[in-house]
Amino acid sequence: MNYLLLEEELKKRTKLDYFWGRKQDDEFDKQTNFIYKTASFELLLATIDYAFKINAQYDDLKNYALNRWFNFWSAKGVESIFCEHENVEPHLDSYNKFTDFYIQNIPFDHKTTVFPKGFGKSVPYGILHKSELISWLYENQSQQQRKHNKNRLFIVLVNYKEEGAHWKLKSEIGWLKETISAYLLNFDQTKLHSFTFENTTVYADIIWAIKGN
Numbered sequence: 001m002n003y004l005l006l007e008e009e010l011k012k013r014t015k016l017d018y019f020w021g022r023k024q025d026d027e028f029d030k031q032t033n034f035i036y037k038t039a040s041f042e043l044l045l046a047t048i049d050y051a052f053k054i055n056a057q058y059d060d061l062k063n064y065a066l067n068r069w070f071n072f073w074s075a076k077g078v079e080s081i082f083c084e085h086e087n088v089e090p091h092l093d094s095y096n097k098f099t100d101f102y103i104q105n106i107p108f109d110h111k112t113t114v115f116p117k118g119f120g121k122s123v124p125y126g127i128l129h130k131s132e133l134i135s136w137l138y139e140n141q142s143q144q145q146r147k148h149n150k151n152r153l154f155i156v157l158v159n160y161k162e163e164g165a166h167w168k169l170k171s172e173i174g175w176l177k178e179t180i181s182a183y184l185l186n187f188d189q190t191k192l193h194s195f196t197f198e199n200t201t202v203y204a205d206i207i208w209a210i211k212g213n
Contacts, residue, residue, distance in 0.1 A: 001080040003173045006073065010171035012041040013070045018167050019063050028064050035069040044069050071112075074170035078112055078155065081177045087184045098150040103187055106203055112155040112176075113141060114166035123158050127208065134193045134204045149197040152204050155180070160212035169211055176209060183207045 022028070034051070038044045044065070052061045079100050083090040089102040099107040115123055119136050126133040137154055155176070157169040169176075192203045 001077060001084075003077060003081075003177065006039075006077045007171060007173040009039065009041045010070060010074055010077075010173065013066060014165075014168045014171050016066065018067065018165075020067055021060050021063050024064075024068075028061065029068070031061060032065040032068050035065055035072055038069065039073065041069075070167075070170065074173070075110070075112060077173045078110060078176060078180065081173075081180050082110065082184070085181060085184045087187060103184070104189055106151060106189065106192075108151045108153050108203075110153045110155065111137075111141070112157065112170055113137065114157045114159075114169075116140070123210070126156075126206075130206055131193050134206060135195070138204070149202055151202055153207060154204070155207045155209055158208070158210040160210065169209060172211070175211070179209045180207060 031051075034047055035044065038047055048062050048065050052058045052065075055061060082088050082101050087103060089105075091099045091101055091107070098109055100110050101108060115126065116136070118140060119126065119133060121129070121133075133156075134154065138149060138152075157166045159166040159169050162168065189203075192205050194201055194203050196202070
């Protein structure tokens with residue numbers, strides 16, 4: 001994957017306001033699935049206008065498509081970063097909903113997320129109480145098609161340089177590559193958080209991606 005080009009395209013999205021206006025749902029997902037085949041930001045804008053220009057929900061659909069596109073292509077880059085690392089084995093089925101790759105034969109799904117305001121605690125608290133934050137993330141994030149209790153790595157973004165703009169760090173692909181590579185070089189299965197769900201042990205961890213201080 002061309003990470004420099006990907007970062008360049010993603011950063012074009014950061015110039016516009018980031019506003020969802022609604023929770024993610026399957027109905028709006030179906031209407032905006034063109035984001036999966038649209039790598040160019042300019043083409044994305046053109047496709048949105050063509051698809052929704054006479055739709056009464058134009059603003060909602062536009063914001064939804066912009067945000068899904070940004071999150072999908074950032075996640076695509078992050079997954080590629082993991083899979084290219086020598087300590088990681090990609091899953092043979094790229095469409096598998098629960099496993100993106102294996103680390104030391106442990107299957108993992110990955111999710112990049114901003115530090116959640118809803119957690120109600122500070123970042124330092126979250127760092128010191130990893131298990132509590134992981135439990136909160138499983139309980140409160142990824143609804144409908146995205147919700148599952150399988151092994152997961154959370155990349156948690158904290159942007160101290162620009163308050164309220166944690167989401168912009170999803171575009172920092174080069175920086176995320178350094179952060180993820182450092183984690184993988186020091187991966188230790190014994191430090192994973194684990195819990196039991198339906199008689200199966202689930203493993204999870206947090207990779208902190210913190211910019212500024």
